[in-house]
Amino acid sequence: MDILETLKTLWNDSGFQSFFVDGGWKNLIMIFISCVLLYLGIKKKFEPLLLVGIAFGCLLVNLSYFGAGSTDALYHMDLWDEFLDPSSEYYHSYGAIMAHGGLLDILYIGVKAGVYPSLIFMGVGAMTDFGPLISNPKSLLLGAAAQMGVFLAFFGAVCLGFSGNQAASIGIIGGADGPTAIFLTTRLAPELLGPIAIAAYSYMALIPMIQPPLMKLLTTKKEREVKMEQTRVVSKTEKIIFPIIVAMFVILLLPSTAPLVGCLMLGNLWRECGVTERLSDTVQNALMNIVTVFLGISVGATTAAERFLSLETIKIIVLGLTAFCFSTIGGLLVGKIMYKLSGGKINPLIGSAGVSAVPMAARVSQMEGQKANPSNFLLMHAMGPNVAGVIGSAIAAGFLLAVFK
């Protein structure tokens, strides 16, 4: 046995060697970024349930992926490029992915097929009480207004040179809804999934920092002090009928929203109908946790250095922040209009909760309202626009999908 030759072979096969050849330094940068994301998730608690998984997926893929020829990689971008290439023999062939892919390729099939985001929506539906929205349907206007950032960022992305499909996927970051962003991006611009998912979840975690300055800037102290009247009690029958009406109406309006809205409303129906507690409990807890595991790690897998480290990623991060800010502004402006029209009975702060990020955005409205007036309890009032935002962002995604698919 030639020890020297064996050592040389081991070195050449190792990942360490790969850092020094053919752009391998980019993987080192990504490994550093994944460690930063892990720090933010674990120490700073930035959406830890997803961010820790995404960051570790990012770490795994950059430790194992060194160019298209890497056979030991957990994730193969070249396979997915062939999957999307109409001229390839593996065009839309999940069989090829199963046969030649690594662990993360196989898990990623659930993202690509839109299964994980839809199942997450099912869990969100089962966890959401739509009572505040049903008792105050005007909240839907705030949920609609807070989609402004989606369309402004879309326009901005086109101006910065992105294609229509890519711009639509970037714009949806402003919906502040991770599963919707992932769902739309896998369909329109899968090559941007990594940066878009990371931007969406990072900004959602940063809502308590992004929104308050805008809320203070756009509202007066008098407006923030407004105490809102208690809304009516919603009957059980209304809560059961609500998901059925919304599913029928929204899916008929935009059939492309069927996976998201259908799952969201099915989860909610299981919660409210009173005869499927076991299913509701499973969807809210066990299924949600399992899907979160797969979703996080497989989205992280799309952050391989050679695709993630680009000027496009920086543009996406900036556009995402712009989208979030303008969505907040849109909600606040319509909130102010409602304040005027209602003769000062509606606190405009609940408008910012129209970005979906449930329940974080509603909590921010509550905190800011209470800062202005300690006896102010806006949480339940803000939950209305907050859940309306989930429906609004699904409609926005459905529209963009209908236009660009």
Next chain:
Amino acid sequence: MFNNLLFTAAAENVKEMSIGDAAITAVFGYSVVFAGLVILMILLYCTGAYFKSKDAKEKAAADAAKAAAQKAAPAEKSPEAKTELPLAPGSAGHVKLFDVPDKEAAMIMAIVADKMQKPLNELHFISIKEVK
């Protein structure tokens, strides 16, 4: 160069669009979201109005039935009359409740008694009101 190659190769249905088209799409998309949610709002108001009127009818029917029952049995004492009965020894007295369910009132009284280290039947609660 490699990035450009990947970005164009991966997207199968890429649609390039002009800034003018993008502006129109953005305005139209925002309008669609608004229109969709406004129609949904109208639907919710309609169902809400239906259920409110149904509840009001049921309440009126229940009140009428109660009144009819009271008329049919005049000899029987009304619930108000029953509450005027002398209190049992050690009772905490009559409590007027404003927007507070019975269970919550009982809980509040128990907590107050516990905090004051006094037996509940030595305390006299006059009223409990929810502060809004």
